[in-house]
Amino acid sequence: xxxAVTLSDLHRTFGxxxxxxxxxxxxxxxxxxxxxGPNGAGKTTAIECAVGLGRPDRxxxxxxxxxxxxxxxxxxxxxxxxxQAGGLPNGTRPLRLLRHLSRLYADPVDxxxxxxxxxxxxxASTTVRRLSGGQKQRLALAASLLGRPEVLFLDEPAAGLDPxxxxxxxxxxxxxxxxxxxVVVTTHSFEEAERLADHLVIMNAGRTVAEGTPDSVTGxxxxxxxxxxxxxxxxx
Amino acid sequence: MSTPTxxxxxxxxxxxSPRRRILAQAAFEVGSLLRNGEQLLVSLVLPAMALxxxxxxxxxxxxxxxxxxVATAGVIALCVISSAFTAQAISTxxxxxxAVLRYLGVTPLGRSGLVAAKVLxxxxxxxxxxxxxxxxxxxxxxxxxxxxxAFAVLFVVVGTWAFVALALLLAGTLRAEAVLAIANLVWVLxxxxxxxxxxxxxxxxxxxxxAAYLPSAGLADGLRSALVAGQLNLVALVVVLAWxxxxxxxxxxxxxxxx
Numbered sequence: 001x002x003x004a005v006t007l008s009d010l011h012r013t014f015g016x017x018x019x020x021x022x023x024x025x026x027x028x029x030x031x032x033x034x035x036x037g038p039n040g041a042g043k044t045t046a047i048e049c050a051v052g053l054g055r056p057d058r059x060x061x062x063x064x065x066x067x068x069x070x071x072x073x074x075x076x077x078x079x080x081x082x083x084q085a086g087g088l089p090n091g092t093r094p095l096r097l098l099r100h101l102s103r104l105y106a107d108p109v110d111x112x113x114x115x116x117x118x119x120x121x122x123x124a125s126t127t128v129r130r131l132s133g134g135q136k137q138r139l140a141l142a143a144s145l146l147g148r149p150e151v152l153f154l155d156e157p158a159a160g161l162d163p164x165x166x167x168x169x170x171x172x173x174x175x176x177x178x179x180x181x182x183v184v185v186t187t188h189s190f191e192e193a194e195r196l197a198d199h200l201v202i203m204n205a206g207r208t209v210a211e212g213t214p215d216s217v218t219g220x221x222x223x224x225x226x227x228x229x230x231x232x233x234x235x236x
Numbered sequence: 237m238s239t240p241t242x243x244x245x246x247x248x249x250x251x252x253s254p255r256r257r258i259l260a261q262a263a264f265e266v267g268s269l270l271r272n273g274e275q276l277l278v279s280l281v282l283p284a285m286a287l288x289x290x291x292x293x294x295x296x297x298x299x300x301x302x303x304x305x306v307a308t309a310g311v312i313a314l315c316v317i318s319s320a321f322t323a324q325a326i327s328t329x330x331x332x333x334x335a336v337l338r339y340l341g342v343t344p345l346g347r348s349g350l351v352a353a354k355v356l357x358x359x360x361x362x363x364x365x366x367x368x369x370x371x372x373x374x375x376x377x378x379x380x381x382x383x384x385x386a387f388a389v390l391f392v393v394v395g396t397w398a399f400v401a402l403a404l405l406l407a408g409t410l411r412a413e414a415v416l417a418i419a420n421l422v423w424v425l426x427x428x429x430x431x432x433x434x435x436x437x438x439x440x441x442x443x444x445x446x447a448a449y450l451p452s453a454g455l456a457d458g459l460r461s462a463l464v465a466g467q468l469n470l471v472a473l474v475v476v477l478a479w480x481x482x483x484x485x486x487x488x489x490x491x492x493x494x495x
Contacts, residue, residue: 051342053493073344077251087339089331091268103260104344107249147344148249 003062004029004151004182005050010059012045012206019045020056021206027151027199032173032183034193037203038231043186044084046203047155050184051081063151077105080149082140084156090129094120094139097128098146105147117172118142119165133160141169151182158192170195190223204231251344261345261353266360269323278423279318279365284372286433287311291376299435301464305380308373309388309463310433313456315365316392317432320358320399322423328354328407329415337493347493355400362392381466388462394473395455398480402451405483408491426452435460451479 005027012020019042027033037043048054049061052068061068066075088097098115102108115121118138123131131139141157154173158166173196177183187193193200193214200217202210209230210217218226251257269275290298290307298306331337341347370378380388407415426432429443431453436444447453454475461469 053338053342073251073254073257073346073349076342076346077249077344079342081339081342083335083339083342085335085338087335087337089268089336090334091272092264096267100260100264101343104252104257105249106252109249147251150248 002029003027004064005033005184006060006062007046007050008060008062010046010049010056010061012042012049012054012056018206020049020059023059023203023207025201025203025208025211027182027184029182030177030180031198032177032185032196033199033201034197035184035186035201035203036188036190036193036227037186038188040205041203041231042206043203044155045206047153047184047186051079051153052076077147078150080144080147080152082144082152082154082157084159086136086140088128088136088140088143091127093124093127094131095124097139098142101143102146107148108146109148111146114142114145118168134162134165137161137169138165141172145176149181152176152184154183154185156186156188158187158189166192190227194223202227202230254349257345258349258353258356261340261350262356262360265327265353265357269319269327269357269361270364275323275326278322279315279361280368283311283314283318283365283369286314287369287372287376290433296434297438298433299438301460302377302379304373304377305464306435306460307433308369308376308378308380309459310435310456311369311373312366312388312392312463313395313432313452313459314427315369316362316395316455317399317423317426317452319361319365320396321403322419323361324354324358324400325403325407325419326416328404329410329412329419332407332493333412333495335495341493351404354404355396358396358400359393362396366392380463383466384462384464384468387466387468388459390468391455391458391462391473391476394476394480395451395458398451398455398476398483401480401483401487404491405487408487408493412495426450430456432456449475451476454479 003026008024010020010023023042023046035043045054049056050063050068052071055069064075064078095115098111102111118141120139120142123135137157137160144152144154158169161169173183173185185196197214200212200214201208210226287307291304340350406418429439429447430450431439431447436447436453439447454472458469458472458476461467461472
């Protein structure tokens with residue numbers, strides 16, 4: 001199967017800390033790849049390298065056959081990103097922001113439809129600064145879809161959402177996959193990984209400790225068991 | 237699970253043209269600036285009050301030339317400093333804090349598009365500021381030298397470049413709270429001692445000599461030479477260009493998109 005995203009032997013060090021220590025995984029085209037790992041495993045650093053916000057000290061990153069570091073606007077238009085920190089301007093209202101961001105694309109999706117779908121219309125009159133964590137998540141997810149991306153990077157998209165909100169997000173992510181989009185989701189939730197993943201990556205201490213289809217990774221055991229046995233402190 | 241499908245590229249969007257992206261971002265930034273009450277106060281209300289105040293009094297001394305002509309040129313320099321430096325430093329500092337710069341860096345706009353849009357937005361706000369000050373000045377008796385207007389436009393553009401570069405240098409290297417404090421403090425200091433409204437020749441001897449090398453005095457002197465005397469002030473232009481070049485080189489090297 002061809003891959004839309006390939007990270008090969010990535011090393012990235014911050015001071016004395018090796019955030020990525022020979023990280024290798026790939027995300028197959030048109031599938032959902034879930035990346036699981038404890039805090040500090042290097043998930044966010046890996047996503048930053050994949051979207052061109054960071055550059056590995058060593059190793060190669062390919063996204064849609066392009067090196068994302070300083071890639072051009074056409075490449076960035078093909079990649080949708082939802083960052084953990086959000087990155088949304090604070091002083092504006094949600095729909096004004098989405099309309100603005102949609103103008104950066106030649107043929108964006110219908111802003112009102114996406115906003116309705118993610119419930120952004122329910123808090124349209126609140127400035128971004130005053131949104132709850134869950135509302136910000138929905139808005140950031142809506143923003144990531146505006147340019148009809150071929151690859152979608154979602155850094156913990158359902159974190160902080162209530163059960164209904166999580167279900168909405170999962171349905172939407174599955175829909176994107178069904179429309180042919182490659183999705184990479186980082187998560188701490190076994191439930192999320194089990195529900196969504198066509199392809200599973202487990203990271204620990206800057207490396208990949210398991211990768212494959214969910215069945216091949218778990219081998220009949222529960223995902224939770226496999227995860228803890230691979231990521232407990234001292235596990236190699 | 238669905239069968240894997242190759243994305244159908246014809247349904248994909250692609251990026252808008254660079255021109256459209258930058259114009260969209262500039263329009264968004266202008267809208268945000270004009271919606272921000274505190275910023276309007278610094279950009280428009282305070283300069284207008286300074287102009288009215290100077291026209292109604294005879295102190296401080298503004299030196300040779302008709303008082304309203306000298307004052308209006310200085311207030312236009314103050315407008316440029318407010319928008320290009322103070323407003324831009326504060327908004328960029330907080331955009332950096334809240335990861336907005338990172339986010340826009342991964343959209344088709346990109347980092348260079350963002351910087352271009354900020355310069356364009358600043359120029360657009362200055363058109364509004366200068367328009368308001370010109371009308372107010374005219375009502376108070378301002379008569380600019382027509383032969384110097386092209387030189388004045390040159391100084392506004394070069395001054396905007398220099399002060400936006402200084403703003404980005406500040407906003408890209410310090411914490412957002414420090415940027416807020418310093419940007420406002422610098423605005424007040426330049427207003428009082430930087431040879432902006434009160435020409436540096438009217439300042440005490442020690443201050444006057446230092447001010448000669450400041451971008452604030454360079455910009456304001458250049459505008460006064462252009463609009464009061466109709467002349468191109470080359471020394472002032474060199475001072476502003478040197479600051480623009482220095483700040484651009486330093487900002488390009490030191491600016492950090494992450495907080």
